[in-house]
Amino acid sequence: MALDVSIPQYRENIYSKAAILDPYPHYAELRALGPAVWLPRHRAYAISRYADCKSVLLDDETFISGDGVALNPLANRLGRGTTLNSDGDQHALKRSVLAHRLTPRAVRKMTAAVEDKAEQIVDAALAKRFVDGVDDLATALPTSIVPDLVGWPEEGRDNLLRWAGATFDSLGPVNRQSIKATKAAGEMLAFSKRVVRERSVLPGSMGDDVLTAADENRIEKSKCPALMIDYLAPSLDTTIGAISSALHLFARHPEQWQALRDVPDRIPNAVNEVVRYESPLRAFSRRAVRDVEIGGTPVPSGARILVIYASANRDPREWHDPDSFDITRDAARQLGFGSGVHGCAGQGLARLETQTILRILARRVHRIEPAGTPKWAINNVIHRFEKLPLRLVAAEGTPS
Numbered sequence: 192m193a194l195d196v197s198i199p200q201y202r203e204n205i206y207s208k209a210a211i212l213d214p215y216p217h218y219a220e221l222r223a224l225g226p227a228v229w230l231p232r233h234r235a236y237a238i239s240r241y242a243d244c245k246s247v248l249l250d251d252e253t254f255i256s257g258d259g260v261a262l263n264p265l266a267n268r269l270g271r272g273t274t275l276n277s278d279g280d281q282h283a284l285k286r287s288v289l290a291h292r293l294t295p296r297a298v299r300k301m302t303a304a305v306e307d308k309a310e311q312i313v314d315a316a317l318a319k320r321f322v323d324g325v326d327d328l329a330t331a332l333p334t335s336i337v338p339d340l341v342g343w344p345e346e347g348r349d350n351l352l353r354w355a356g357a358t359f360d361s362l363g364p365v366n367r368q369s370i371k372a373t374k375a376a377g378e379m380l381a382f383s384k385r386v387v388r389e390r391s392v393l394p395g396s397m398g399d400d401v402l403t404a405a406d407e408n409r410i411e412k413s414k415c416p417a418l419m420i421d422y423l424a425p426s427l428d429t430t431i432g433a434i435s436s437a438l439h440l441f442a443r444h445p446e447q448w449q450a451l452r453d454v455p456d457r458i459p460n461a462v463n464e465v466v467r468y469e470s471p472l473r474a475f476s477r478r479a480v481r482d483v484e485i486g487g488t489p490v491p492s493g494a495r496i497l498v499i500y501a502s503a504n505r506d507p508r509e510w511h512d513p514d515s516f517d518i519t520r521d522a523a524r525q526l527g528f529g530s531g532v533h534g535c536a537g538q539g540l541a542r543l544e545t546q547t548i549l550r551i552l553a554r555r556v557h558r559i560e561p562a563g564t565p566k567w568a569i570n571n572v573i574h575r576f577e578k579l580p581l582r583l584v585a586a587e588g589t590p591s
């Protein structure tokens with residue numbers, strides 16, 4: 192694969208700790224350099240502008256996922272067999288086994304359970320007043336809803352957050368983080384193999400659907416362990432990221448919190464704006480299977496293509512004043528959930544969880560205030576807080 196010398200290059204490490212903590216200046220440089228920019232350190236082409244990201248995501252025949260969506264070969268090999276890492280009919284088949292569990296109708300049926308849980312979370316947080324936005328508000332909902340849906344055995348739940356975070360971390364480039372994470376990601380797969388062997392999923396769950404599909408020869412038995420964690424691994428840190436970023440942004444922008452409380456119908460769009468502004472999943476890759484042009488820049492067959500959702504969502508070619516947080520802008524076309532055939536299968540549920548927490552907080556919390564220095568998690572793929580000290584000021588008439 193000879194490199195066309197006319198193609199712009201960016202020599203910085205966009206996965207260094209500093210870049211993970213503040214990726215946006217790098218993304219601005221990449222967008223300014225051109226539609227496809229060669230990253231020599233990561234041996235991939237960065238696609239950072241909104242229109243180009245969208246067109247790559249929509250052309251799944253040219254830009255395939257079956258060779259993996261990570262930036263390193265080991266993770267791409269280990270991830271084989273998942274919905275995320277498959278193409279064409281195989282992808283459609285895997286998605287069909289579980290998609291009925293997350294249709295808008297199915298998600299609507301989860302509303303009452305999500306509301307009950309969210310009420311309990313907000314009650315407990317209000318009683319404390321000084322909270323950690325991550326531990327006390329953002330984590331409990333995602334870590335209770337999807338594990339039940341998937342039917343993950345109770346005994347495997349303590350490790351879930353660590354395993355799922357590591358699974359994302361392992362999808363970065365070859366760096367110290369991804370190498371370290373591979374062990375924990377492997378533990379999750381090993382546990383899942385045991386779950387399949389022992390058929391220890393909860394009855395009537397998604398996991399049960401996977402085993403039944405294998406019993407009926409609709410999918411290969413060897414694919415079951417990967418499918419079992421297919422919906423679990425991507426459901427936790429992402430949603431924790433969306434909820435915690437929402438809390439952070441509303442704490443820093445009290446006028447936006449007031450705008451949300453004044454008109455609660457703004458909540459669905461506010462969630463889009465949060466996911467646009469602080470995209471929980473920064474980037475995934477594809478493999479080009481033919482010589483192709485991206486935004487007029489030639490890219491050779493075989494090249495790895497990094498689609499940076501978090502950059503597309505801050506592209507001034509697409510968004511007016513993209514670095515300002517504004518829940519009244521129309522943010523529905525943000526790419527934080529991806530787009531095209533691999534567009535997030537769980538976004539209905541992620542939206543329900545995030546909207547529900549915000550709706551209950553809006554009813555009961557007058558102000559969310561920063562109460563210390565927040566800390567971002569260091570992860571190759573996930574953009575979320577690790578610690579988020581906040582003070583909740585109850586609305587009048589709300590017991591706290």
Ligand code: HEM
Pocket residue numbers: 248256260274275276286337421422423425426427429430433466470471472475500526527528529530532533534535536537538540541
């Ligand atoms: C705010 C929360 C979430 C965000 C930002 C998010 C983001 C994404 C993105 C960007 C993709 C596209 C991957 C690609 O282009 O290759 C994706 C795919 C996926 N997501 Fe999510 N996600 C979230 C929550 C969830 C939840 C709650 C679930 C499960 C219940 C889930 C399950 C999946 C699955 C199974 C895929 C693979 C779809 C496929 O390849 O066909 N996600 N997600």
